[in-house]
Amino acid sequence: MHETRWRPLLADAALALGVAAAGAAGSWTTADDMGGYGLVPHTAVEVACGAALILRRSRPASVTLGIAAACLAGGVPLALPFAVYALASRVRDPRLLWGIAALTVLAAGWVATRSDPSWVTAPPEPASGWTATGSDQDGSPLQHLAAAGSMVAAPLLLGLYVRARRDLAAREGDTRVERARTEERARLAREMHDVVTHRVSLMVLQAGTLRLRAQAERVPPEEVASTAEQIRQTGSQALDELRAVVGVLRSGDVLERVPLAPPPALPDLRTLVEENRSAGVEVDLVETGEPVETPPPVGRTAYRIVQEALTNARKHAPGAPVAVEVATGPERIRLRVANGPAPAAARHDPLPGGGAGLLGLRERVALVGGTLRAAPVPSGGYEVRAELPVHGGAP
Structure with a gap:
């Protein structure tokens, strides 16, 4: 200098x-x-x-x-x-x-x-x-x-x-700087959407489950305390991630990144599945193939795909079982998240949604060179399929 x-x-x-x-x-x-x-x-x-x-x-x-x-x-x-x-x-x-x-x-x-x-x-x-x-x-x-x-x-x-x-x-x-700022704003918008929809919907589901049980029968105090602790932990995680994103916005320049807490890599999808199971969602995880070392962008994208699909299943098909399938190979990673139709007797208060979740997923998948398909299935449920290259580019 x-x-x-x-x-x-x-x-x-x-x-x-x-x-x-x-x-x-x-x-x-x-x-x-x-x-x-x-x-x-x-x-x-x-x-x-x-x-x-x-x-x-x-x-x-x-x-x-x-x-x-x-x-x-x-x-x-x-x-x-x-x-x-x-x-x-x-x-x-x-x-x-x-x-x-x-x-x-x-x-x-x-x-x-x-x-x-x-x-x-x-x-x-x-x-x-x-x-x-x-x-x-x-x-x-x-x-x-x-x-x-x-x-x-x-x-x-x-x-x-x-x-x-x-x-x-x-x-x-x-022009290049402004383009980079625009891309970074889009990235931050996707991060905020993922944080809010996933964590908050978990909290709503946990609170709703507790309410339904309290209405149907007397809930033991220890179960109430356990559910309340889960809600507290979920809210605390949401706040931590939101603080990181808001810290970037407050910096005055979105190019000056505040390090965000990265989501777990591909092998840690079990943690995500366990979070949903603890909230009362019936999730079945099947992993096939040999574990592969993926670059952070690919692992982050795979995690967000499963996270968004589980969030949508909780929002639009409460009580329906969800199947998560992960097949890893030397060149490609294949993901499938499918849920059945919601039981007719299931009661839920629908969460608001802006329809930006799947759009953000398509952008993420395109940036790492993968493909994404999301559509209803004849049985009445919904299915999300994605194929990602093991050595994809950074989103």
Whole structure:
């Protein structure tokens, strides 16, 4: 970080030193043409203008105006094109930019129309209109002004091009950041949905079971205490997971992730099944195949599939038995969660649902390269089938 901060300053210092040295050398090589007149002052101006380039990033307008004013001493310093480039690439106010550029062209054109522009550092070319000296100088003032404009135009256009490319890259970077924020918000929405629907529905089911038993018969105090403890633990887990998600939202930037408590990996589906059994759901878990080591995204997705399917079974088919089947292979993991129809005598207060659970599952499964199918079965129940690659990508 420290090294990166110093790189621009070192680059500007090297440029300033190089241009100052080249400008001074140019003044000395044209000493014969000047007849020695003004050699020392002109060399000093070249060195000063070159040294001023060290401020080209922080003070581009001031540097360009200063070097343009130096033209009034009788020549165009070698540092002028570098200053114009910095002006175009740094100054965003169009009035300031084009005003200084026009003054620079006028200053350079004034040098061209003088009777003895002998210390123009850049070697004059026959086609540039800068070759005439003395009173026999060829070309009208407008021609010399056009030549000055062409000399300024090249660094000006290059600076505008570089600034446009830099702005485009910044906008693309902002777009990528915003896309990442959107994806992270969607991830957080899925996490909050999973936490709320799974934990809260368990609590409702546990409380409803206790209520029904209390209405039908006298419930032993120890059973009431056990059920209340289950509800307390479920609520505590829900709060912990919600705090983690809300912590991300409060950070002000969803890209600054607060570590979320990861759901159990694929081999720990038994824990999820036991939670549902303790709430009174009849769940049968069948696992086949050799255990495989799955990357966290695949294990997390598999866990969420089973969790959401069990939550939906509790919500829409209370009292119905649920079968969970997991088949693992070297390349694919196959999941099936099916529930039968709810018993006609089953009483339940339906939980609200926004229909986002299966949509979130489809997004998760697609991100790891798997497939998902969820549909009613002819027997009246519902079935969720998923197939996940063992080495899927991260959602």
